[in-house]
Amino acid sequence: MPLTPQQIAEIDAQRAQPQTTLRATAHGMEAHLYTAYPVLDHGFVRVVDYMGDDAAICQAARVSYGKGTKSVQNDEGLIRYLMRHWHSTPFEMCEIKLHVKLPVFVARQWIRHRTANVNEYSARYSILDREFYIPAPDALNAQSQVNNQGRGDLLEGEEADRVLKYLRDDAMRCYDHYEEMISDEGQQGLARELARMNLPANIYTQWYWKVDLHNLLHFLRLRADSHAQYEIRVYAEEICKLVADWVPFAYRAFEDYRMGGAQLSATALDCVRRMLKGEEVTQENSGMSKGEWREFEGVIGGNS
Amino acid sequence: MPLTPQQIAEIDAQRAQPQTTLRATAHGMEAHLYTAYPVLDHGFVRVVDYMGDDAAICQAARVSYGKGTKSVQNDEGLIRYLMRHWHSTPFEMCEIKLHVKLPVFVARQWIRHRTANVNEYSARYSILDREFYIPAPDALNAQSQVNNQGRGDLLEGEEADRVLKYLRDDAMRCYDHYEEMISDEGQQGLARELARMNLPANIYTQWYWKVDLHNLLHFLRLRADSHAQYEIRVYAEEICKLVADWVPFAYRAFEDYRMGGAQLSATALDCVRRMLKGEEVTQENSGMSKGEWREFEGVIGGNS
Amino acid sequence: MPLTPQQIAEIDAQRAQPQTTLRATAHGMEAHLYTAYPVLDHGFVRVVDYMGDDAAICQAARVSYGKGTKSVQNDEGLIRYLMRHWHSTPFEMCEIKLHVKLPVFVARQWIRHRTANVNEYSARYSILDREFYIPAPDALNAQSQVNNQGRGDLLEGEEADRVLKYLRDDAMRCYDHYEEMISDEGQQGLARELARMNLPANIYTQWYWKVDLHNLLHFLRLRADSHAQYEIRVYAEEICKLVADWVPFAYRAFEDYRMGGAQLSATALDCVRRMLKGEEVTQENSGMSKGEWREFEGVIGGNS
Amino acid sequence: MPLTPQQIAEIDAQRAQPQTTLRATAHGMEAHLYTAYPVLDHGFVRVVDYMGDDAAICQAARVSYGKGTKSVQNDEGLIRYLMRHWHSTPFEMCEIKLHVKLPVFVARQWIRHRTANVNEYSARYSILDREFYIPAPDALNAQSQVNNQGRGDLLEGEEADRVLKYLRDDAMRCYDHYEEMISDEGQQGLARELARMNLPANIYTQWYWKVDLHNLLHFLRLRADSHAQYEIRVYAEEICKLVADWVPFAYRAFEDYRMGGAQLSATALDCVRRMLKGEEVTQENSGMSKGEWREFEGVIGGNS
Known part of the structure; x- marks a missing residue:
């Protein structure tokens, strides 16, 4: 809560x-x-x-x-x-x-x-x-295989358990030490502006x-x-x-x-116009790279 | 009004x-x-x-x-x-x-x-x-003789009258022509985005x-x-x-x-400290230029 | 020059x-x-x-x-x-x-x-x-009839001449008076920060x-x-x-x-998808206003 | 290095x-x-x-x-x-x-x-x-007793040792687990965008x-x-x-x-002027709070 x-x-x-x-x-x-x-x-x-x-x-x-x-x-x-x-x-x-x-x-x-x-x-x-x-189980994903900055499937079983244990235990231990370091009981007590550096993100x-x-x-x-x-x-x-x-x-x-909208490039707009005229447009004759074409297909919902 | x-x-x-x-x-x-x-x-x-x-x-x-x-x-x-x-x-x-x-x-x-x-x-x-x-008579000043960006004494008499006449007449004439140019009676009428360029500041x-x-x-x-x-x-x-x-x-x-406050430079603060100790500080021994010293005297109210 | x-x-x-x-x-x-x-x-x-x-x-x-x-x-x-x-x-x-x-x-x-x-x-x-x-003759347009902030056809003949004369004469007269006002020959001379207000845009x-x-x-x-x-x-x-x-x-x-690109709204993308599937899409069944539809037709090059 | x-x-x-x-x-x-x-x-x-x-x-x-x-x-x-x-x-x-x-x-x-x-x-x-x-020994200070956001004396002896040990060990352990979690050897490997949350500041x-x-x-x-x-x-x-x-x-x-300069308030400038005229100015008759007076004394170098 x-x-x-x-x-x-x-x-x-x-x-x-x-x-x-x-x-x-x-x-x-x-x-x-x-x-x-x-x-x-x-x-x-x-x-x-x-x-x-x-x-x-x-x-x-x-x-x-x-x-x-x-x-x-x-x-x-x-x-x-x-x-x-x-x-x-x-x-x-x-x-x-x-x-x-x-x-x-x-x-x-x-x-x-x-x-x-x-x-x-x-x-x-x-x-x-x-x-x-601490992530909920349904937000604990593997690294994406396709996208450097994305997530893949959910982690499962022992791997998921181990990750959650690490996250919890390290956070608790770091916080215990943070408290110990700033405590002024029986010691001077570390400056807060320094002690905070021990806390995870x-x-x-x-x-x-x-x-x-x-x-x-x-x-x-x-x-x-x-x-x-x-x-x-x-x-x-x-x-x-x-x-x-x-x-x-x-x-x-x-x-x-x-x-809900999308920005289409000049090249993409040209492809749309050609497709609306009935032309068969493929990645090869589109003028787009493979990555751009994949995104374009996503936007217009495929031309098949 | x-x-x-x-x-x-x-x-x-x-x-x-x-x-x-x-x-x-x-x-x-x-x-x-x-x-x-x-x-x-x-x-x-x-x-x-x-x-x-x-x-x-x-x-x-x-x-x-x-x-x-x-x-x-x-x-x-x-x-x-x-x-x-x-x-x-x-x-x-x-x-x-x-x-x-x-x-x-x-x-x-x-x-x-x-x-x-x-x-x-x-x-x-x-x-x-x-x-x-159109400035009121008590806001119609001459160019300052000391300060490139300031005002001097009030304009008076014929000079003031002539300035006010110019400002009024030019504004009215420019606006008359602005209206004439954008009018679409008996003509096409100039685009507003162009006509506005005739209006004074x-x-x-x-x-x-x-x-x-x-x-x-x-x-x-x-x-x-x-x-x-x-x-x-x-x-x-x-x-x-x-x-x-x-x-x-x-x-x-x-x-x-x-x-009501003022920013004092390191040099000015040093002068204040010397003066408070009883030293006679002048522009010559202050380390300031004449312009800075004049401003400094204004801030501390003179040291005479 | x-x-x-x-x-x-x-x-x-x-x-x-x-x-x-x-x-x-x-x-x-x-x-x-x-x-x-x-x-x-x-x-x-x-x-x-x-x-x-x-x-x-x-x-x-x-x-x-x-x-x-x-x-x-x-x-x-x-x-x-x-x-x-x-x-x-x-x-x-x-x-x-x-x-x-x-x-x-x-x-x-x-x-x-x-x-x-x-x-x-x-x-x-x-x-x-x-x-x-002073606009060149080919940049001297009438107010657009369709667009509040646009230009229409070129002005011609007497109307164009009159506009150019107004723009030139008013500028010259305002500048003459600006110079006269700031002059300090035989008078105090108006402050520059005031005189500038007489100059057109x-x-x-x-x-x-x-x-x-x-x-x-x-x-x-x-x-x-x-x-x-x-x-x-x-x-x-x-x-x-x-x-x-x-x-x-x-x-x-x-x-x-x-x-060269364009931003398509969710509604517009949906229309493109429907059109690519062969559906007849018109302004009436597009979900767009007339203005939006006109712009959309401009972007995709018409669906006639 | x-x-x-x-x-x-x-x-x-x-x-x-x-x-x-x-x-x-x-x-x-x-x-x-x-x-x-x-x-x-x-x-x-x-x-x-x-x-x-x-x-x-x-x-x-x-x-x-x-x-x-x-x-x-x-x-x-x-x-x-x-x-x-x-x-x-x-x-x-x-x-x-x-x-x-x-x-x-x-x-x-x-x-x-x-x-x-x-x-x-x-x-x-x-x-x-x-x-x-990891702070060097001469940057390992206690919390200031006067200033909520400042540092006091250097930590010494066992307390300093314990702080440095905590900072080092927690960092190393957190990083070990970070590496383990993102590893894809024999497991899926946690997404990097999640694993980073285990790393201290x-x-x-x-x-x-x-x-x-x-x-x-x-x-x-x-x-x-x-x-x-x-x-x-x-x-x-x-x-x-x-x-x-x-x-x-x-x-x-x-x-x-x-x-090297300082901003003086209207009140502080008034005090300077009074002091330059020979008046005895104290915190009590300065119009400043104790905190402001202390800062003011620091700026003008004391009036004792």
Whole structure:
């Protein structure tokens, strides 16, 4: 269970104090505010604050594009138009602040998205808790044989047992020694900023992460994708649900144009045109490499 | 008067619809929300949305620095500490969205601050209004004789009259021709994206500008400074008043450490130490250039 | 002619001083260095410095992805893979610094790309030259009837003459008054930071603009596109030629995957799949709006 | 020793191939190019590429501020002026690319500086080496009693021995199990992206890090500071030496105005003025908190 009774009490207290505001308010999001949604074995995602809604995206777009946009199009149509034509600035007018608890190796991937504001728990100042990510049996995969950065079949039997034992035992032992080293009972006690180096990358950390909607959608496109590592993807998928309730028009457009869509190269478009004219197009006469052709077949669903 | 009756009606409508929210709410800011505060002859600044408050800054800092910060220090003390030690990320946890109407030459200075989100009125899509900044008599200065980028005494008499006449007449004539060129009565009508090039830089534009508190304070430090051009400074000063009501602890710390403070060089600090020991320090034995010494004397109030 | 004899002499001097360096050197770019390529009637683009080459992109990618990438793929294949899969960081490892002279209304579009470093000529400090963009007859278009932000047919006859006369005369008159206002002969002379407001948006400015290759390609995708305004597109096209000689592998991949490619939505991909199976797909049964269908037909070359 | 014979051979090869270029070339930097300077027990810093020099900073400033800057001031004076008045854009015109090998817990601090380009070795794709940071005896400190994020006295005797034993043994055991888990001999072999989670934060990683000079100096001000953690400070200090040879004017100005200087608050400036007038100022009548007064005394060297 990812939350202590004290944390649950804090969240309940936050949720019990409605305020009056004149700001744009997204009712779908208010229902989620502060609630910690569990992810992995000890992690969570919760919305701490947000700014704007679907209407705020349109409001900003209409400042740019003037009166024409007001009469002709409804909000959803305008948002779809903006998404389709890669207009990014109106989506930047919405902002979200999340509190996330996550394993350090996931945090290291996540932080590569630089266009966000972050305040992370500091292990220089404070003592980390004894909480480590241990994969569930259905997330314990072998190295992929095809893809250098992918996973293959599930590990089974003794091998799976041994891996889980190593992960658990090493984490516990490293944490025992971390505690022993920083203890000041009967000794000086090692500086926290040094002791933390003994902790493995499956230990949990937490941070406040604030990002605008445009950059959040970019993050979700990459991290909710099937090629993303499972342990970050589950966070992205949880965030997707929150965004769907926050800005439903923008989220649907994102699903259609980004998540479910595909970028075709000039060569690939040419192949599509030839195929639609009835030509037999194969990898050999496509102008694509084998790898590209395989991806292309995946996108158009085969031409057989 | 900067606002049309229609705009005033819209603002009144926005202000008349309070919502219930669970988000952090800054009561000092709610009172300003949507109200357009006049700046220059046709410009304004108004807050369209905001996220966070003083408590949100502390909340983020405490995620980083852990339990210690909770007991020892009150919120204002913590915020002063963060400001003094150049901690920027907790201030990034607050965000503000402004609607600003401003002359194009001011917009061109403003946009140099890149760490913000902007949606500007597009003169490619839409037709600009006939509104130009004409300086008031007490803002019509001569070129400074000392400072390449500064202003000297006020212009007077015939010279002032002639300048104002040029600014007004040229603006009107250029706008007349702009209207004539884009008109499609009895002619094709020039493309708006071309016609706009005939408009001088004192025409008004408007934008939505969204920025986090850290970057906003950086903007204010540079643009509310006495060396900033008057026409952007008046916007910065108006925003300062809004920030003071939004995050009063952060704003007071900003005034003390940034606006009212000064950066002393190693050489200048050495001079201060020598002077405090009773030594007679002059420009000649200070190790500073004449320009630096003049600035130094300004900061410490003279050593006579 | 966009360059003064003095500027040409400076460029010749810069080109005459080869240095020895151990840095990665792109021979295709060395041939362009410092040369000012004319754009529009008084503008230019010239490369002032660059960092990295195609090999530097691969080098950075191989730091990330390790030994596997070294053996299997050649440099061009790796670059194509990176571009296809939206890997942005290796392209960020190359940097370019341009000196650009351009009309103010073009600069205002350009600066919206915030992920670059800019030093612009300051009209607060210095006096602008009497140089204005006046469109050539084949760039003098009417407002588009279909597209709010587009151009239609060329203006002709008297209308074209009148537009050109307005643009020329207003520019000259505004500049005459600018000069008169700042003159200190027999008067105080208006501050430059004020006088500049009288100058129309077709006056030329100049800046140093430094950007990494990833962000440059993003800029080029939007601004070398047929929907971009002609006056910025000609700059983008000139820069495309320089990039093609600087990082030829990256540029070819960019042309194939970005400039010549297209993003298809989930709905559009579904239509392609249905059409390839022989189904008759029309706008009515496509699930797309009329606007989207029109764009889709443009991409796949029509299904008639 | 941080470098393998193979790496040394590569560096020698890179250093043996001088090219001819027309670009600005910093001779002080050419001498460092590619050389790996050792940091900590297995880390290093080496310059892989750079763009610009002191003259490039001035060149960009002169584009902005025009002809005036050319005659009056020499390059060093101009650079000092720019630094003193917080002009950031001319310093952004220089860029540096470093290859750094560093422990993961140092990398986690470093990456918080978001305004840089990074390509890190990927433990999803590749196998990490068995290299861990083990502090030297003179860097093995106790937790500070005064400062939550600082270090106190050196650990001694048995306590020091036990800490070093824990750090070494846990690292070796975790790495042994990492190797065992990913091995595909007689088993499937755990996916690398999972196995890496067993590795403690003192394991070494490496990256290419590219940043402009303005942001680099900001990084150095914070990380070469005496309050920075020792393990990142030694990297910053090594980089300082490289920058001093690359842009000597800018580096000297940085030392005087940033590293050796101090920001005084309005309250502190007022105290200085009162003290210079002969007034007895104490913490009680200073308007400062005890903490601020202690820092103030440190800056001005005490008033006793």
